[in-house]
Amino acid sequence: QVQLVASGGGLVQAGGSLRLSCAASGRTVSPYAMAWFRQAPGKEREFVAAISGSGTFRNYADSVKGRFTISRDHALNTVDLQMNSLKPEDTAVYYCAARQGSGARLRRDEYDYWGQGTQVTVSS
Numbered sequence: 001q002v003q004l005v006a007s008g009g010g011l012v013q014a015g016g017s018l019r020l021s022c023a024a025s026g027r028t029v030s031p032y033a034m035a036w037f038r039q040a041p042g043k044e045r046e047f048v049a050a051i052s053g054s055g056t057f058r059n060y061a062d063s064v065k066g067r068f069t070i071s072r073d074h075a076l077n078t079v080d081l082q083m084n085s086l087k088p089e090d091t092a093v094y095y096c097a098a099r100q101g102s103g104a105r106l107r108r109d110e111y112d113y114w115g116q117g118t119q120v121t122v123s124s
Contacts, residue, residue: 002026002113006096009118012086016122020081022115024097033104034072034079035111038092038120045108047096049081053102064090086122093117 008020021035023116035050049070050059067086072079079096097111105111 002029002032002098004096004098004113006094006115006118009013009094009120009124011121014086014088014122014124016086016107017082017084018086018120020083020094020096020120022079022081024077024079025100028074029077029079029098030074031102032098032100033102034070035097035099035104035106036070036079036081036094037097037111038090038094039117040092042088043092047106047108048094050104050106051079057104059104059106083120085089086116086120088124090124091120091122093119 003026006022031053036048037045039045051070055072067084069082095117096115098113099111
């Protein structure tokens, strides 16, 4: 089993930055692809970014390309999401996820493990 704990959320003004971190425990997630999803009130959970098991490949939602960067540290068993130029529409609960495969997939049903979520609020 894999446990994921997300942290780093908070309140920030539009144009500001936040860095989310997800720590994995239970087993190493080095071979696994990792991802971030988000869910705003009244909306479905949506894909934000994913990184392959090797860390070589990354995928981003169009809405965050050029503003968000996903990265991972195999030694620490963590995955981070650096969020810059934040907008009010980025407000959501952000979830990290891991899948038992190395490909950086975009669909939430392809991920096997989920963290508890961390709230990001961007004020205008």
